Amino acid sequence: xxxDPILExxxxxxxxxxxxxxxxxxxxxxxxxxxxxxxxxxxxxASGSGKSTLVDLVAGFTQPTSGTVTVKGKPVRxxxxxxxxxxxxxxxxxxxxxxxxxAYGLRRxxxxxxxxRERAREALCQVGLQDFAHAYPAALSGGMRQRVxxxxxxxxxxxxxxxxxxFASLDAVMRSRLQDELTGLWRQFGWTVLFVTHILTExxxxxDRVVVLDxxxxxxxxxxxxxxxxxRNRLDARLAEQTEELxxxxxxxxDTFNGETxxxxxxxxxxxxxx
Amino acid sequence: xxxxxxxxxRSRLIGYSLGAWIFGIGLWQAVAWTVTAARGVPFPTxxxxxxxxxxxxxxxxxxxYTIYHHTLVSLARWAExxxxxxxxxxxxxxxxxxxxxxxxxxxxTVEVLQVIPGLAWIPVAILLFGxxxxxxxxxxxxxxxxxxxxxxVMGVRSVDSHYVRAxxxxxxxxxxxxxxVFLPGALPHLLSGLRIALGAAxxxxxxxxxIVGSGDGLGYAIIxxxxxxxxxxxxxxxxxxxxxxxxxxxxxxxxxERRTVxxxxxxxxx
Numbered sequence: 001x002x003x004d005p006i007l008e009x010x011x012x013x014x015x016x017x018x019x020x021x022x023x024x025x026x027x028x029x030x031x032x033x034x035x036x037x038x039x040x041x042x043x044x045x046a047s048g049s050g051k052s053t054l055v056d057l058v059a060g061f062t063q064p065t066s067g068t069v070t071v072k073g074k075p076v077r078x079x080x081x082x083x084x085x086x087x088x089x090x091x092x093x094x095x096x097x098x099x100x101x102x103a104y105g106l107r108r109x110x111x112x113x114x115x116x117r118e119r120a121r122e123a124l125c126q127v128g129l130q131d132f133a134h135a136y137p138a139a140l141s142g143g144m145r146q147r148v149x150x151x152x153x154x155x156x157x158x159x160x161x162x163x164x165x166x167f168a169s170l171d172a173v174m175r176s177r178l179q180d181e182l183t184g185l186w187r188q189f190g191w192t193v194l195f196v197t198h199i200l201t202e203x204x205x206x207x208d209r210v211v212v213l214d215x216x217x218x219x220x221x222x223x224x225x226x227x228x229x230x231x232r233n234r235l236d237a238r239l240a241e242q243t244e245e246l247x248x249x250x251x252x253x254x255d256t257f258n259g260e261t262x263x264x265x266x267x268x269x270x271x272x273x274x275x
Numbered sequence: 276x277x278x279x280x281x282x283x284x285r286s287r288l289i290g291y292s293l294g295a296w297i298f299g300i301g302l303w304q305a306v307a308w309t310v311t312a313a314r315g316v317p318f319p320t321x322x323x324x325x326x327x328x329x330x331x332x333x334x335x336x337x338x339x340y341t342i343y344h345h346t347l348v349s350l351a352r353w354a355e356x357x358x359x360x361x362x363x364x365x366x367x368x369x370x371x372x373x374x375x376x377x378x379x380x381x382x383x384t385v386e387v388l389q390v391i392p393g394l395a396w397i398p399v400a401i402l403l404f405g406x407x408x409x410x411x412x413x414x415x416x417x418x419x420x421x422x423x424x425x426x427x428v429m430g431v432r433s434v435d436s437h438y439v440r441a442x443x444x445x446x447x448x449x450x451x452x453x454x455x456v457f458l459p460g461a462l463p464h465l466l467s468g469l470r471i472a473l474g475a476a477x478x479x480x481x482x483x484x485x486i487v488g489s490g491d492g493l494g495y496a497i498i499x500x501x502x503x504x505x506x507x508x509x510x511x512x513x514x515x516x517x518x519x520x521x522x523x524x525x526x527x528x529x530x531x532e533r534r535t536v537x538x539x540x541x542x543x544x545x
Contacts, residue, residue: 061440079444090437094539095459104455105445138540156445 006192007035007058007160012067014053027053029216030067033223035160040186040193042203045213051196054213055164058194059085071159081105084153085162089169091149092137098124098144099133102151109156123155124148126185143174147181154185161186163195167202176234179206187230204243205232212250221250319507327511337508338499340491346515349480349492356412357476360419364472367420368427368461369453378428389421393479397486406487414483419472426468430461463536470528477520 012031018024027050035041045051056062057069060079069076071083084105092101102120107113124130127147137145146166153161163182167175183206186193197203203210204226212221224246228238300321310318319327331342338345367385371378396417400410434457442456484494493512500509536542 059440059444061443079440081444081446084444085440087437087441090435091441093438093441093456093459094541095462095535104442108442108446108448108451136539138538152441152445 004037005034006037006072007033007194008068008070009033009054009057010068010070012057012064012069014050014057014062015065026216028057028064029219031213031220033211033220035192035194037159037192038190040183040195040206040208041211042195042197042207042209043211043213044197044200044203046198046215048215049213050216051198051213052164055085055162055194055196058160059083059162081109081156082159083162084156084158084160085164086146086149086153086166088165089142089145092145092152094137097134097136098129098140098148098151101137101148102155105152105156119155120151123151126154127151127181141174143170143178146170146178150178150182150185154189154191157189159192161191161193163193165196165198168197175202180231182206183230183232200247201239201243204239204246205234210246212246222246224249317506319510323507324510324514327507328514331508331511338491338496342496342512342515345491345493345496345512346519348489349484349494349516350519352408352411352484352492353415353477353480356415356480357419357472359412359416360472360476361423361469363416364420364423364468365427365465367424368431368465369457371424372428372431372461373449373453373457382425382428385421385424388417389425393418393475394482394486396479397483400483401487408489410487411480411483411489414487415476415480418479419476422472422475423465423468426464426471427461430464430468431457433464434460459535459539463541466528466532466536470524473523473528474520477516477523481516 009031012028012033013026014028016025016027031050031054043051043054053062057064058071058076060076060083063077076083092098093104096104099117099120102123103113103116106116106119111119121130121133124133127150129144129147129151132140132144137148140148149166167178170178179202182193195203195206200210207226210222210224210226212224213219214221224242226242228236228242232239303321307318307320310316328342331337334341334343367381371381393414396414397410400413400417404410404413438456438460439452442452447455480492481494481497484492485498489495493516497509497512500506500512532542
């Protein structure tokens, strides 16, 4: 891992203007964040904390109201294959086979069909889907579809891989398997990863650094370095320790952090279930 | 499914389609008998029609041409008009679906076009093109276009924004997005529009041929048979029109549907 900053957000503010009866929403307010090359950073936050907005800004789907988002020193203006997103779902095109989904980005870069399919096949092997190259997404399970999305992202060899709650719609077993596969691939290829989740345990287990976001005006609540060696063990007591420490630092518990008790309880249950 | 279950389904299928035939033909027969008895005019029965179709199939000259000529001419007009309506409707849908100002400005007019009955186009088409083939084709195209355009715009707008984002981040430009995201994404709606347009175009073709007087074609044949009191032939032509209309849906649409949206898990009932 090098220490060159690859992604820099400076005083980023994003306001969604009022629409009809809906008032204007401040999603991010004066956020500063720097990601180093090769780093795995997790963003945790409740809904409304602006974590998905952050992904959209880095991906280039939207522009900040004020402040700057730069990748390798250049401001982000539009989406591009150097910053690829793995979405929660609706990620892969239902009208293409797994292979053509993965080859899609390469074809758009002007690569010849044959070569693109070759590369796509390699990528499918890396996510363990070599036998499903010609299956349509409708015939695949949720976990397999997310693997296709992952393969589609990694085949483009992006500078930054953005994951927006990629495992949120998967069951517990599939979720932990894909978590481990993701960290495996990350260790192998050394991408820079920005991983968004609402589950603190998942963030602590996966990331080098955990960034805790809250609704504006609170904004950035904490950036915590997780110094645990890899590969990590889910049952490692230090993991639970760090999670609890972080939770405590965020004002006692996630309940207050969430702003509503019920949501906090649900989240805790979810964490116990998924971790 | 077990082979036994499949077999049972098959026999049930045969039973139902047999029932459907008996119902349809039986109703026709009943009407024919009733009309003949009550009004004293010979109403062609299904059997008479079958014999007429049989004779026609052997190449009897009927209104100066064989039935094959009439049918092919009608099909060719249909294909031309439908093709033009399909191409323009699709192009419009992609343009208006992707570009809001175009949609907001032009959609109301297209919606007005859709509610105009096909026959009402006849005077317009005659004014535009005169009493000829072009007028017939124009009427068909004018009927096809709005059905496809409206379904297409709805389809394009229904495409999940995640697919669009995925396409953009993979480096797809506007043209590539249209071809690889919006078009396949809009296909479920487009197929519904296609189904409506297919039937409407076929129906209006026959009507147009009746009035724009082309000298051949199935619609022309029906109206001419009426003048010569050859009702059995008119009924035979109607039967051919109905069979072709149904056949086109089965031959063109169902396979397309099966190979695309059903395969992709995108059909409406899923």
